[in-house]
Amino acid sequence: MGTIGEFIHAIPVDLLIIQTVNGIVTGMILALVASGLTLIFGIMDVVNFAHGELFMLGAYMGVIAFATTGNFWLALLLAALIVGIFGAALQIVTLRPLIGRDPLNTILVTFGVSLVLQNFALWQFGPVARKISAPISAEFTLFYLQYPWYRIVIAVLSGAIIGALWLFLKYNKFGVWVRATTQDRVMAQAMGIPVPLVYTGVFALGAAMAAASGVLFAPFGGVDSSMGLQWVLEAFIVVVVGGMGNLAGSIVAAIFISLLEAYAAVWLDPSQAVIVSFVVLILTLLFRPTGLFAAPK
Amino acid sequence: MTTAPLDKTMPLGRTRLSHSATFWIGFSVVMALLIVAPLVLPPFWRGFLTECLIWGLLAMSSDLLIGYTGIVSFGHSAFFGLGMYGAAAALLIVSPPNLWLAIVFGLGAAAGAALCVAYFSTRLRDIYFAITTLIFAQIFYVIIFTWTAVTGGENGLIFDRPHFSIPHLVNVPFNSTTIHWFVLAVVAGSYLFLRRVTQSPFGMVLQSIRENEARTRAIGYPVERYKIVSVMLSGLFAGLAGVLYAVQKEFAAPDFVYFLTSGEAVIYNVMGGIGTLVGPILGAGFFQLMRQLLAQFFGDQFPYLIPLGIIFIAMIIFLPQGILGFARRWLNR
Numbered sequence: 001m002g003t004i005g006e007f008i009h010a011i012p013v014d015l016l017i018i019q020t021v022n023g024i025v026t027g028m029i030l031a032l033v034a035s036g037l038t039l040i041f042g043i044m045d046v047v048n049f050a051h052g053e054l055f056m057l058g059a060y061m062g063v064i065a066f067a068t069t070g071n072f073w074l075a076l077l078l079a080a081l082i083v084g085i086f087g088a089a090l091q092i093v094t095l096r097p098l099i100g101r102d103p104l105n106t107i108l109v110t111f112g113v114s115l116v117l118q119n120f121a122l123w124q125f126g127p128v129a130r131k132i133s134a135p136i137s138a139e140f141t142l143f144y145l146q147y148p149w150y151r152i153v154i155a156v157l158s159g160a161i162i163g164a165l166w167l168f169l170k171y172n173k174f175g176v177w178v179r180a181t182t183q184d185r186v187m188a189q190a191m192g193i194p195v196p197l198v199y200t201g202v203f204a205l206g207a208a209m210a211a212a213s214g215v216l217f218a219p220f221g222g223v224d225s226s227m228g229l230q231w232v233l234e235a236f237i238v239v240v241v242g243g244m245g246n247l248a249g250s251i252v253a254a255i256f257i258s259l260l261e262a263y264a265a266v267w268l269d270p271s272q273a274v275i276v277s278f279v280v281l282i283l284t285l286l287f288r289p290t291g292l293f294a295a296p297k
Numbered sequence: 298m299t300t301a302p303l304d305k306t307m308p309l310g311r312t313r314l315s316h317s318a319t320f321w322i323g324f325s326v327v328m329a330l331l332i333v334a335p336l337v338l339p340p341f342w343r344g345f346l347t348e349c350l351i352w353g354l355l356a357m358s359s360d361l362l363i364g365y366t367g368i369v370s371f372g373h374s375a376f377f378g379l380g381m382y383g384a385a386a387a388l389l390i391v392s393p394p395n396l397w398l399a400i401v402f403g404l405g406a407a408a409g410a411a412l413c414v415a416y417f418s419t420r421l422r423d424i425y426f427a428i429t430t431l432i433f434a435q436i437f438y439v440i441i442f443t444w445t446a447v448t449g450g451e452n453g454l455i456f457d458r459p460h461f462s463i464p465h466l467v468n469v470p471f472n473s474t475t476i477h478w479f480v481l482a483v484v485a486g487s488y489l490f491l492r493r494v495t496q497s498p499f500g501m502v503l504q505s506i507r508e509n510e511a512r513t514r515a516i517g518y519p520v521e522r523y524k525i526v527s528v529m530l531s532g533l534f535a536g537l538a539g540v541l542y543a544v545q546k547e548f549a550a551p552d553f554v555y556f557l558t559s560g561e562a563v564i565y566n567v568m569g570g571i572g573t574l575v576g577p578i579l580g581a582g583f584f585q586l587m588r589q590l591l592a593q594f595f596g597d598q599f600p601y602l603i604p605l606g607i608i609f610i611a612m613i614i615f616l617p618q619g620i621l622g623f624a625r626r627w628l629n630r
Contacts, residue, residue, distance in 0.1 A: 244425075
């Protein structure tokens with residue numbers, strides 16, 4: 001009977017609580033990335049392979065804008081704006097000609113875009129990771145750690161952006177257009193909604209959200225050209241686990257998966273902890289292929 | 298092939314060859330050129346050509362999915378890489394190294410991976426297939442990269458090239474010319490086999506899944522089962538390409554398991570022309586040649602994927618049929 005007691009005592013409670021906080025913070029950023037991805041998918045049926053690269057590009061833009069303006073929040077806004085405009089241009093040049101073709105084409109094109117952007121960043125900014133300092137340096141004591149307030153701010157801010165997106169979709173005229181187009185593309189067009197414009201707008205919005213999460217994440221991860229892949233994979237897993245095109249589902253799934261990974265990192269090497277989210281994906285595919293949080297139809 | 302019937306409707310005085318006669322003549326001419334090539338090319342381009350053929354085999358295997366079944370796989374690097382590491386295992390464990398054992402080990406490993414990927418990822422509709430295959434490739438990458446004790450981790454594995462041996466008949470070491478011939482024989486054989494498969498009733502079902510999955514299912518074909526078999530078949534040939542690469546280069550490295558390898562295979566397909574089987578080989582050759590030329594003009598550090606990526610994007614938008622697209626119908630007849 002001693003073994004169970006020993007096992008319970010061996011659980012590092014303080015570490016688990018720290019990892020819970022960590023998991024929620026990463027989960028909120030991931031939710032921000034994934035909600036852009038799921039928005040683009042929901043409306044355009046486009047699986048945006050380049051989403052991670054938009055995240056990475058946003059982070060780089062944030063680093064550059066921070067270096068010139070010296071204000072982190074201004075840099076965050078600028079990066080989101082620049083990448084948003086870039087996203088609109090990208091949609092017009094590469095995705096608009098593909099409307100009405102097999103969806104496979106959009107996967108291929110966004111994959112090509114991601115390849116070009118990633119290599120461009122490597123070529124332009126070099127292989128060394130860039131650092132950017134957090135705008136808030138205050139810390140509070142969490143057990144034996146000095147935990148930065150900045151991380152808490154990130155989680156709240158990500159939540160606020162997602163909330164703003166939700167309000168936008170619910171009450172704004174453009175948001176209503178977006179929802180109408182998601183429900184029935186042909187009918188929306190017949191009602192006079194400029195569907196191509198809605199497509200471009202949504203892509204720009206998704207890109208801006210990815211960029212914002214890139215800038216928010218930059219202070220504690222460093223910025224390099226290959227960071228996009230890791231994030232886009234996680235975001236894909238979140239979107240599949242949360243149910244395709246389901247905004248609320250992907251937020252819950254993002255936090256769920258980030259928490260699992262954070263707990264796994266207590267016992268595993270961080271590079272292997274990634275496998276936990278893969279396992280979640282496989283189990284989801286096995287038992288609920290439509291996603292864990294999919295709305296019943 | 299010698300019994301090609303003459304076209305009954307041919308006009309008087311002009312001899313028109315039948316479709317299959319033209320096909321076999323073309324095939325023989327290309328084969329003859331590729332057989333002679335290593336004898337006239339300088340050593341560097343000889344190795345380059347062999348490598349192009351191997352990439353072509355990888356691309357051809359993925360064409361079975363993209364071009365015929367209509368699903369894009371980003372997981373072919375896993376099959377290719379496991380073929381590579383399977384061959385490495387056989388070559389390192391068994392002494393003296395045996396070529397055929399390497400192939401068996403490599404194909405076995407690739408088949409195992411393919412079964413696992415096929416079982417899970419065919420449960421979702423086409424778009425999510427691409428993502429799940431990519432994630433599986435990443436799982437295998439993480440395993441191979443971090444399991445240093447067995448796979449050598451980041452450094453990979455180095456081994457000796459096996460001899461070409463048939464028991465009681467021949468046992469000769471490979472040189473750069475004979476390995477080219479060996480690779481050529483395997484690739485040509487695979488091409489003929491895959492061509493036969495795509496023309497068989499099984500291949501017709503795959504193509505009908507590409508054209509209209511719901512209707513195929515409604516007719517009564519078990520679509521999932523067909524998809525699983527096509528993914529496994531495709532994975533086997535990708536594994537074969539991995540074995541050949543390992544034998545030619547005498548090493549196995551985790552870089553090849555990274556998803557970029559699958560991505561490049563997809564690019565070869567689009568450039569050469571999906572659904573043609575030979576197109577992807579041509580696409581691989583074109584891609585590798587461009588890469589080589591760019592490296593020679595602008596130096597090794599030049600990010601060749603930027604111009605090639607832009608060409609790739611432009612081709613999807615303006616020339617989705619690829620270089621050989623115009624011949625697609627003819628090649629599949």
